[in-house]
Amino acid sequence: xxxxxxxxxxxxxxxxxxxxxxxxxxxxxxxxxxxxxxxxxxxxxxxxxxxxxxxxxxxxxxxxxxxxxxxxxxxxxxxxxxxxxxxxxxxxxxxxxxxxxxxxxxxxxxxxxxxxxxxxxxxxxxxxxxxxxxxxxxxxxxxxxxxxxxxxxxxxxxxxxxxxxxxxxxxxxxxxxxxxxxxxxxxxxxxxxxxxxxxxxxxxxxxxxxxxxxxxxxxxxxxxxxxxxxxxxx
Amino acid sequence: xxxxxxxxxxxxxxxxxxxxxxxxxxxxxxxxxxxxxxxxxxxxxxxxxxxxxxxxxxxxxxxxxxxxxxxxxxxxxxxxxxxxxxxxxxxxxxxxxxxxxxxxxxxxxxxxxxxxxxxxxxxxxxxxxxxxxxxxxxxxxxxxxxxxxxxxxxxxxxxxxxxxxxxxxxxxxxxxxxxxxxxxxxxxxxxxxxxxxxxxxxxxxxxxxxxxxxxxxxxxxxxxxxxxxxxxxxxxxxxxxxxxxxxxxxxxxxxxxxxxxxxxxxxxxxxxxxxxxxxxxxxxxxxxxxxxxxxxxxxxxxxxxxxxxxxxxxxxxxxxxxxxxxxxxxxxxxxxxxxxxxxxxxxxxxxxxxxxxxxxxxxxxxxxxxxxxxxxxxxxxxxxxxxxxxxxxxxxxxxxxxxxxxxxxxxxxxxxxxxxxxxxxxxxxxxxxxxxxxxxxxxxxxxxxxxxxxxxxxxxxxxxxxxxxxxxxxxxxxxxxxxxxxxxxxxxxxxxxxxxxxxxxxxxxxxxxxxxxxxxxxxxxxxxxxxxxxxxxxxxxxxxxxxxxxxxxxxxxxxxxxxxxxxxxxxxxxxxxxxxxxxxxxxxxxxxxxxxxxxxxxxxxxxxxxxxxxxxxxxxxxxxxxxxxxxxxxxxxxxxxx
Ligand code: HEM
Ligand SMILES: [Cu+2]
Ligand SMILES: [Cu+2]
Numbered sequence: 001x002x003x004x005x006x007x008x009x010x011x012x013x014x015x016x017x018x019x020x021x022x023x024x025x026x027x028x029x030x031x032x033x034x035x036x037x038x039x040x041x042x043x044x045x046x047x048x049x050x051x052x053x054x055x056x057x058x059x060x061x062x063x064x065x066x067x068x069x070x071x072x073x074x075x076x077x078x079x080x081x082x083x084x085x086x087x088x089x090x091x092x093x094x095x096x097x098x099x100x101x102x103x104x105x106x107x108x109x110x111x112x113x114x115x116x117x118x119x120x121x122x123x124x125x126x127x128x129x130x131x132x133x134x135x136x137x138x139x140x141x142x143x144x145x146x147x148x149x150x151x152x153x154x155x156x157x158x159x160x161x162x163x164x165x166x167x168x169x170x171x172x173x174x175x176x177x178x179x180x181x182x183x184x185x186x187x188x189x190x191x192x193x194x195x196x197x198x199x200x201x202x203x204x205x206x207x208x209x210x211x212x213x214x215x216x217x218x219x220x221x222x223x224x225x226x227x228x229x230x231x232x233x234x
Numbered sequence: 235x236x237x238x239x240x241x242x243x244x245x246x247x248x249x250x251x252x253x254x255x256x257x258x259x260x261x262x263x264x265x266x267x268x269x270x271x272x273x274x275x276x277x278x279x280x281x282x283x284x285x286x287x288x289x290x291x292x293x294x295x296x297x298x299x300x301x302x303x304x305x306x307x308x309x310x311x312x313x314x315x316x317x318x319x320x321x322x323x324x325x326x327x328x329x330x331x332x333x334x335x336x337x338x339x340x341x342x343x344x345x346x347x348x349x350x351x352x353x354x355x356x357x358x359x360x361x362x363x364x365x366x367x368x369x370x371x372x373x374x375x376x377x378x379x380x381x382x383x384x385x386x387x388x389x390x391x392x393x394x395x396x397x398x399x400x401x402x403x404x405x406x407x408x409x410x411x412x413x414x415x416x417x418x419x420x421x422x423x424x425x426x427x428x429x430x431x432x433x434x435x436x437x438x439x440x441x442x443x444x445x446x447x448x449x450x451x452x453x454x455x456x457x458x459x460x461x462x463x464x465x466x467x468x469x470x471x472x473x474x475x476x477x478x479x480x481x482x483x484x485x486x487x488x489x490x491x492x493x494x495x496x497x498x499x500x501x502x503x504x505x506x507x508x509x510x511x512x513x514x515x516x517x518x519x520x521x522x523x524x525x526x527x528x529x530x531x532x533x534x535x536x537x538x539x540x541x542x543x544x545x546x547x548x549x550x551x552x553x554x555x556x557x558x559x560x561x562x563x564x565x566x567x568x569x570x571x572x573x574x575x576x577x578x579x580x581x582x583x584x585x586x587x588x589x590x591x592x593x594x595x596x597x598x599x600x601x602x603x604x605x606x607x608x609x610x611x612x613x614x615x616x617x618x619x620x621x622x623x624x625x626x627x628x629x630x631x632x633x634x635x636x637x638x639x640x641x642x643x644x645x646x647x648x649x650x651x652x653x654x655x656x657x658x659x660x661x662x663x664x665x666x667x668x669x670x671x672x673x674x675x676x677x678x679x680x681x682x683x684x685x686x687x688x689x690x691x692x693x694x695x696x697x698x699x700x701x702x703x704x705x706x707x708x709x710x711x712x713x714x715x716x717x718x719x720x721x722x723x724x725x726x727x728x729x730x731x732x733x734x735x736x737x738x739x740x741x742x743x744x745x746x747x748x749x750x751x752x753x754x755x756x757x758x759x760x761x762x763x764x765x766x767x768x769x770x771x772x773x774x775x776x777x778x779x780x781x782x783x784x785x786x787x788x789x790x791x792x793x794x795x796x797x798x799x800x801x802x803x804x805x806x807x808x809x810x811x812x813x814x815x816x817x818x819x820x821x822x823x824x825x826x827x828x829x830x831x832x833x834x835x836x837x838x839x840x841x842x843x844x845x846x847x848x849x850x851x852x853x854x855x856x857x858x859x860x861x862x863x864x865x866x867x868x869x870x871x872x873x874x875x876x
Pocket of ligand 3: 513564
């Protein structure tokens with residue numbers, strides 16, 4: 001029982017606190033993922049509660065006491081009906097989970113190969129232990145990427161050495177960056193602000209420090225910023 | 235500090251020097267204590283034994299030592315991560331990376347594996363009514379090869395060359411281009427050598443279970459721990475060779491200039507596939523035996539037979555099969571395409587079904603029983619909710635699209651510790667308390683046992699529960715620091731507190747063993763009111779435990795005998811030939827040879843490689859020419875003639 005109330009308070013904390021970056025999505029992709037996480041979480045809570053309740057009840061009800069110490073419980077081999085129940089119900093539960101999983105996984109893969117109109121293309125080069133971002137027109141920034149709001153951004157990911165993984169938690173899930181291969185990640189940021197970006201794949205000594213900031217600006221501010229950077233280059 | 239050895243320079247940081255000093259002092263103290271207590275004969279007895287119980291004890295003893303080493307590393311990791319921007323001792327950057335690499339490697343290969351293989355050695359032959367393992371000599375060879383490999387990985391730290399690419403050893407980081415130091419060579423050779431031992435142990439288990447069951451014990455009358463051992467052994471037989479091959483190829487990349495895992499011809503993805511085709515079955519290799527242990531313990535302490543025995547066996551087999559069809563769930567972020575990702579997402583979800591079946595069968599074994607909460611049962615009871623929590627996060631992780639967020643974060647760290655500690659480690663503790671009487675003839679202290687259980691379990695949840703949130707808030711795994719703005723300080727701080735509670739719990743366990751030997755509490759043959767054959771033989775189990783081969787006529791034969799035959803097991807008319815025990819220094823010597831052979835490779839000393847290679851082959855020749863059966867037959871004859 002104590003465990004249950006503990007769990008419950010965690011749940012409340014979990015839902016109200018919600019300052020978790022993964023649950024504060026600023027793009028459709030991240031919103032889908034956040035939904036899938038919560039959806040699977042509540043499905044699994046059903047399982048968890050059923051098991052915990054049964055567990056607590058059986059432990060309490062059938063514990064050894066002075067009276068039953070010498071009784072020998074009746075022999076029982078099993079029960080086909082019960083066993084079928086806990087085979088079939090979980091299968092149904094998993095189908096319920098599998099459907100959105102498959103759909104979203106396909107959606108996200110389709111996105112990667114799509115060619116959205118009006119997109120901003122950014123070359124991302126990962127190298128132990130920094131990120132270089134190259135924009136159209138040759139502007140380069142290091143460990144800092146600036147994005148326009150409400151325009152699809154196509155990241156072209158490339159690594160100069162080992163495997164890294166490109167991750168902006170509030171913008172969407174990560175994508176591995178492989179040496180010698182070009183990978184794409186497409187997202188559309190929907191809110192201006194500054195967000196954290198990280199390398200998520202262990203890549204050597206200073207993996208922990210391989211971070212970058214993401215600034216999402218209004219389209220106007222973005223254009224202005226890009227022009228200024230271009231001028232500076234000349 | 236700088237030392238010169240093998241023509242190489244070794245730079246020593248203060249932690250390494252400290253460890254050397256500690257090691258030397260402990261060794262000197264150990265030698266003095268052993269000499270004082272006149273215990274050298276016992277050491278010699280264990281070093282030359284081929285008896286399954288003693289080899290089991292050796293596995294368990296070394297696993298406990300390595301558990302302490304890797305546990306200290308865990309505490310170091312947790313201290314470094316207790317505060318944002320923390321700088322604990324030398325554990326930033328390289329040193330931290332080495333700490334989590336050896337922590338993970340040692341915990342998986344040299345703690346989880348030997349704990350379970352040790353318990354198999356102790357209990358399985360007794361549970362099936364065998365006199366010993368099918369191949370006692372091979373059994374000793376398995377152990378000493380395992381220990382040689384374990385020592386290699388453990389000594390790397392003392393040689394200032396710890397592996398540093400994570401226990402997953404991902405290429406190209408693990409190739410000589412990016413990690414030129416000897417650290418990952420230690421990993422390769424250490425795991426390779428101990429892996430041979432593990433494969434041999436699996437073969438031995440399979441033959442023992444197939445050939446040496448007592449008359450009448452059909453497979454479907456066999457207790458569930460031997461069943462899980464049998465299935466696990468097959469998993470080892472299939473999965474470990476894949477690892478062997480992967481390590482071989484990596485060795486070629488590192489030593490001989492090939493480029494399987496990098497460059498224009500190679501591909502680092504090959505490594506990931508090979509590693510996880512081994513790696514996922516590996517996690518079932520370390521969980522299935524624990525399932526077996528829990529089945530036997532829950533049944534014994536509920537005074538009921540296992541509920542749904544048939545479906546338990548089928549579930550084990552299905553988990554074993556599906557275990558080979560899910561490896562890509564470790565690679566969802568690689569970008570293998572929607573079809574591949576969804577296929578592996580669904581197979582992963584499917585594994586939850588047989589696992590759920592087992593959970594409910596355990597619950598219903600307890601239902602209508604009479605549950606006695608002795609220490610082994612406490613661990614089994616703590617296992618159920620803990621493991622289910624790890625199981626449900628597992629299902630959450632299997633949703634491929636969502637895993638793009640969880641992958642490589644602390645959420646995953648939390649998940650796998652819930653299943654590995656909640657399953658394997660609690661299972662091993664339960665098994666140790668349960669079978670301790672069969673190993674040494676004494677029971678462990680119950681009060682200390684319960685204290686151990688509560689400290690460890692509560693500490694565990696405090697450590698790992700908050701890590702789910704750290705992960706969801708964007709904390710990647712394998713980082714040595716984070717900033718205040720990351721907002722993960724509270725989770726990390728609480729986690730560190732919990733880790734120390736677990737540490738205290740483990741100390742109580744070690745103290746319990748010491749105390750129990752100081753003031754031994756003699757255990758009878760059957761201290762727990764057991765149900766299976768091991769409780770019909772004396773404690774500790776003697777060399778040839780079954781004086782009369784029992785005839786097994788039912789499930790839980792000892793229990794049946796108690797109910798219907800006044801505790802007398804029916805005697806079999808036929809008897810099984812017993813495997814021949816020998817006393818030999820050869821297995822230890824082979825293990826040591828393999829250790830030096832590996833060192834010759836790690837430090838590129840060609841003449842030593844050749845010499846030791848020939849010596850190793852020499853052992854095969856010697857062994858091939860030894861015929862114990864003929865020798866024993868002759869001796870028996872001579873005996874009869876007197
Ligand atoms: C005793 C308490 C333990 C604590 C406090 C602990 C703590 C940790 C922490 C904090 C990490 C993450 C390192 C990082 O990603 O930076 C880690 C990794 C790991 N732990 Fe534990 N651990 C404990 C016990 C165990 C046990 C018993 C096992 C297995 C039998 C285990 C297996 C692993 C593995 C495989 C990794 C991954 C290593 C890697 O990333 O390469 N741990 N542990
Ligand atoms: Cu990195
Ligand atoms: Cu897996």
